[in-house]
Amino acid sequence: MAHAVGGAARAVGPRDQDTTPGDGEGDVGKASRATTAKGTSGDTASKTGGAPEPDHRADGVGFFLLALAVVVAAREWWGIDGAFGDGVHAVVAGTLGVAGVALPVLLLWIALRVMRHPERARANGRVTIGLGFVVVSVCSLVHISAGLPSPTDGFGPVQDAGGVIGYLFATPVVTGLTEWFAVPLYVLAAFFGLLIVTATPVHRIPGRLLGVYDRLTGNHRPGDTDDAGAGDATASSTGQSGRRRKRKGVRGYVGDEAFEKAAYLASADEASGSASGRADKLTTQRIPTGEGKGGTGAPAIGPGLLDEGSATPRKKSAPKPPATPDPMPRGEQPMFDGDTVYLLPEESLLVEGPPHKTRSAANDRVVESLTGVFEQFGVDAQVTGFTRGPTVTRYEVEVGPKTKVERITSLSNNIAYAVASADVRILSPIPGKSAIGIEIPNADRETVVLGDVLRSSAARRTEHPMVMGVGKDVEGGYVVANLAKMPHILVAGATGAGKSSFINSMITSVLMRATPEQVRLVLVDPKRVELTIYEGIPHLITPIITSPKKAAEALEWVVREMDSRYDDLAEFGYKHIDDFNAAVRAGKVKPLPGSERKIAPYPYLLVVVDELADLMMVAPRDVEASIQRITQLARAAGIHLVLATQRPSVDVVTGLIKANVPSRLAFATSSLADSRVVLDQPGAEKLIGQGDALFLPMGSAKPMRVQGAWVTESEVEAVTEHVKAQLKPVYREDVAAPAAAKKQIDEDIGDDLDLLLQAAELVVTTQFGSTSMLQRKLRVGFAKAGRLMDLLESREIVGPSEGSKARDVLVAADDLPAALALIRGESTGLYDQDEADDGPGDEDAAGTGSGGGGTDGEGRYPSGVAMAERETR
């Protein structure tokens, strides 16, 4: 909420027109920004905006409607006499005729809706409009059936027919078109009204009716979710959470903000109340049966299966033995047991935070200090308002007509001195406004808890499984982001700045919102401490990777996985994995003749690397090449990278990586140079740590300042316990054991293996990386010797060319056998230590076996059609 301050100050706001996400004006968040904080013009600094909280407003409306329902019922149902009763009857029956009898029910329904779902203002508006259609139509039909009495014949007959509404709507239509047309017209209008109330497009009527039938009979058929409406009807169940998640059809994401954009924001007003107070339960999710879709009933499902709609572990009569780890057929995904029911974690596992403060005494003190500085230096400028975020407050300053803006910016040090904070950031101007923004840390900063972000309307607006809670912007609005739209993100910041906390929030968001069938994770944690808490969650596609060398291999696996997804897309003629998944679920994708393949939808694959620097130290070239390939192509394959580093220097975040990772999140960096590496602009060096960040989603020109969401270890534990209790992970064998696949001679060596081995031996034993030496000793031409040297460079046996000088030899003579083995495509032995360290994880992987078969998958993937359209824009 923006506050106006100062004597002659101009009012700040209304902020509805402020399309500024944080401190930046980018495409992202523009259209979706719904900040409704009101500025108040006022005389004193102590004035605050007086708009009631939306909850209270909704409650007020609800109670008013309830009272009205009671009053109308008192007269229309219970016949209370007297002048007051007569007055009520005259108004109700006069307006609606005999249909007024139903008015208390309608009022009661609307009142309950408004109070239960204050955040659904638009849906409530829709219901009211729909009811309007129904009421007008019913009144008109009643009026026609009563013989179209006119008020000129006396008001009694009108009251006993369709009231004034019936008269006004029915009479002209009947006069113009006759009853034969008027009656079907109003029947149709009533039906249309019902469709609006229930948010049912005409083409979904059969599905809806089927859904109602299923719900009444307790029948669950595969694919019924596609008919779940985009409306707000929730089907109830006897499940643990008491509600069954209503799922959207694949088309349900078209027009969905989080789906359309990488990041978007909720209203700051909303954030100022406790979002969770009006929270629905986060829902249950059924992992569908593989029935009819080729689920082969893969093993590795633990004993903790849950009966649908119950939290009681269900004992399987005959647990299946682990399958022999067959190589995974191309394009197939590891599967969970065919009829497993999977419940998403309860929202209540994530705690609620305190309500957001929109103003505090600390803010008023800063306003006084700023005003003091301007007076002291004789600058004609005034603080006209401020918007308080959780960590910083942005004070808005307007300068007088003949005052240079630079006068304020040049006062930056004096301002920092006056407010006793080194982290003053000046925005000149605030994008989209004729005002200067001065961001100053709050002396009384607030923690943004992940639970609140995930319960915000911004997060609830979509059921996309890749939407994560990012935090709050500088105006106090919740920020959520769709990882699938990033489509890759670089997270950087000095140690202790909040990177790991962000990654925790991200993974926890995924666990809260997505089933393992929807999103699979590859977690790379060379530091070995940050992500261990997630070991064993069913969303993992391979055990957490801690060895940098294995991580590099895992990235290569991701490239292969991407390629195979691409092959599938090409083979079956789809542009995006979402199209493909939708078609698979619709049964439109049939295996090619003669193939026994089980075709299954692909889950999104989220690859999280929590220290890129460690990987780049081991195999810079391979890692860079894999990242480049993944980032260039993976979007359409549903594969998304999150690269985190505390060393955002150019040797870690190379130009190639930067060019291919479009979204950036910078926590406090230790230098301006680091900020430039991450964001291509300064700013991150001025952040104040502990989750304070600049977020630059893809397509955004200016970064928005956000306070990252915080989730405690005990919350993460509760969430992981919940998911682990339900399913054991089913690992893909080929991620953890790619070495076997690599035992072939690399393509680029071709027929030159022997020559290359000799060249390597020569170079390493002589420690002399000279091309002309190779020419002489191997009796080859210049071109061939040059090629051999390039191959040696690509295997990191020699360094890059340094013109006419000999190249550096990077392998010691003692390590020659390992280097030769590497060229031959055999195990190198170089990393035996690493592999030994990772041993238990591998055994774990092998022990769980691999599964073939297809996921059935429920329709929560976004529409690929929409995605394809957007990509061509």
Ligand SMILES: Nc1ncnc2c1ncn2[C@@H]1O[C@H](COP(=O)(O)OP(=O)(O)OP(=O)(O)O)[C@@H](O)[C@H]1O
């Ligand atoms: N979003 C946040 N809200 C509140 N406090 C935070 C937040 N993020 C981080 N902190 C505080 O900062 C400390 C360090 O954060 P974190 O471990 O995430 O830093 P990091 O950047 O990952 O550091 P490293 O690179 O050393 O792992 C946390 O222990 C916590 O106290």
